[in-house]
Amino acid sequence: METPVFEEFDPVSDCDCPGCRHRRPALPHSRAVLAAPAHRAVIVATAAATALATAPAAAVHAAAHAPGRPGVPADDEPGTPQGVPAPLHGPAGRPTGPAAGTDLPGITRAEIIDRAGEWVAAKVPYSMTAYWSDGYRQDCSGYVSMAWKLPGNEWTGSLGRYADRISKEELQPGDILLFHNPADPRKGSHVVIFGGWTDHTHTSYTAYEQTRPRTRKKTTPYAYRSNSGKFLPYRYKGLAASAAGGVPRYPGRAMFRPGADNAHVTQLGEQLVEKGFGRHYTTGPGPRWGEGDRRGVEAFQRAQGWRGGAADGYPGPETWRRLFS
Numbered sequence: 001m002e003t004p005v006f007e008e009f010d011p012v013s014d015c016d017c018p019g020c021r022h023r024r025p026a027l028p029h030s031r032a033v034l035a036a037p038a039h040r041a042v043i044v045a046t047a048a049a050t051a052l053a054t055a056p057a058a059a060v061h062a063a064a065h066a067p068g069r070p071g072v073p074a075d076d077e078p079g080t081p082q083g084v085p086a087p088l089h090g091p092a093g094r095p096t097g098p099a100a101g102t103d104l105p106g107i108t109r110a111e112i113i114d115r116a117g118e119w120v121a122a123k124v125p126y127s128m129t130a131y132w133s134d135g136y137r138q139d140c141s142g143y144v145s146m147a148w149k150l151p152g153n154e155w156t157g158s159l160g161r162y163a164d165r166i167s168k169e170e171l172q173p174g175d176i177l178l179f180h181n182p183a184d185p186r187k188g189s190h191v192v193i194f195g196g197w198t199d200h201t202h203t204s205y206t207a208y209e210q211t212r213p214r215t216r217k218k219t220t221p222y223a224y225r226s227n228s229g230k231f232l233p234y235r236y237k238g239l240a241a242s243a244a245g246g247v248p249r250y251p252g253r254a255m256f257r258p259g260a261d262n263a264h265v266t267q268l269g270e271q272l273v274e275k276g277f278g279r280h281y282t283t284g285p286g287p288r289w290g291e292g293d294r295r296g297v298e299a300f301q302r303a304q305g306w307r308g309g310a311a312d313g314y315p316g317p318e319t320w321r322r323l324f325s
Contacts, residue, residue: 086153088135096135104162104238105149110270112174112236114284116147116193116208119215121283126212140191143210144176147193148236156180156189163234168202168222173273174239177207177223177231188227192220196276200303206279217279247324250317256297257314260289268315271323272296277303 087095119132127138136146137153145154150162157180166175171194178191195206198219207220223231248267255264269285272278272293278285280295298313300323315323 084155085158086137088152089131089137090135104236105151106238106240107149107236108240108270109172109174110273110278110285111149112147112193113195113208113273113278113281115149116143116195117217117281117283119143119146119210120208120217123214124210125214126210138210140210143208143215144191144193147174147208148238156191157182159191160234162238163236166233166235168233170235171205171233172196172235173276173278175233175235178234179224179227179231181230188230190224190227190231192224192231194233196273196279198279217282247321250320253314253316256289256293258289261287263287265289265293268320268323269293269296272300275300275323 090096122132124132124138124143130138131142131153132138132146134146136142141155141159142153144159145152148162154162156178159176159178160180163176163178173194173196175194176191177194180189180191181187191209193208195208195217198204198206202222204219204221206217207224208217209215221228223229223233251262251264254260255262256268266285266287269278269281269292273281273285277296277300278292280299281292285293294313297315297319298311301311301313301319304319304322
C-alpha cells in the first residue's frame with residue numbers, strides 16, 4: 001500500500017482573473033522543499049510515519065484548497081500541503097519529544113503576535129516537510145502551533161481541540177480563523193492568525209499566515225478571500241491575561257519619544273496589541289520606541305474620534321487612561 005499524500009491549502013493570490021490563475025502553477029513538491037534555507041530548515045522526507053499510526057482516521061487525508069468558483073474546476077487550484085500531527089523536531093531532523101499532547105502552555109495575546117511576527121520577519125519558506133529552527137513545521141497549522149507555543153505540531157483537523165469557538169464580535173489579536181472540512185478534508189482547509197481589525201466596519205483585518213512562498217502579514221477581507229463563510233473564529237484555551245486589573249500609572253511623555261528604551265514602551269505596545277492596534281509591528285512590541293508604536297498609538301487615538309494634534313501618535317495621560325481602561 002502506497003503512503004498517502006497529505007495535501008492542504010494554497011490561498012489564492014489577490015488577482016483572481018483566469019489569466020493569472022493559469023500563470024500560477026503549483027511548484028513541484030521537491031522545489032518547494034528546496035526553497036527552505038539549508039542552514040535553518042530541516043528536511044523530513046518520510047512524513048512522520050509514526051504519526052500515521054496514532055493519528056485519527058480523518059488525519060490520513062489533510063486538506064487541499066479547492067474553493068468553489070463557477071466555471072473553475074477544483075483541480076485548477078494550486079495546492080498547499082500540510083503535515084499530520086507531529087512532535088517538535090531538532091536540528092538533526094529527528095523528533096525531540098513525544099507527539100503533541102493536551103497540555104496548554106499559558107501565553108498572552110502580545111506573545112502570540114510577537115511569535116507570529118518573528119516568522120514574518122524571518123520570511124520562513126513554506127513547506128509541509130521542513131521544520132524551522134524552533135522545531136515547528138513550516139505550513140499553516142505548524143505556524144499556529146508555533147504562535148500558540150503548543151507542545152507539538154498540529155493540523156487543521158486537531159487545532160480546534162486547543163481552542164474554544166467564539167463569535168466574530170469577540171475576535172481579538174491572537175485568535176484564529178479556521179476552516180477544516182471534515183466531510184471532505186481535501187477541499188478548503190486552512191488557518192490564519194487574527195491580528196486586529198483594519199477598519200471600524202470590521203470588514204477587513206490583519207492576517208498572519210503561512211502560505212507559499214513564505215510567511216506573510218496582510219490585510220484580508222473577513223473571513224477570508226475564499227470559502228469565507230466556512231472560516232470560524234477560535235480562541236486558544238491557554239490564553240493568559242497580560243496585566244493585573246486597574247489602570248497603571250501614566251509614566252510621563254518623556255518615556256515615549258524617539259530613542260526611548262524602557263519597560264513602559266513594552267507595556268504600551270502589549271496593550272495596543274490587546275486592543276487590536278498592533279498591526280504596525282513587524283516583530284512585536286519591545287522596549288525601544290519605534291514607528292510601530294507611534295502608528296499604533298495614532299490609530300488608537302483616531303479610533304477615539306481625535307484629529308490633528310490630538311492624534312499625533314504620542315500617548316498623553318488621556319490616551320493612556322483610555323488605552324488601559
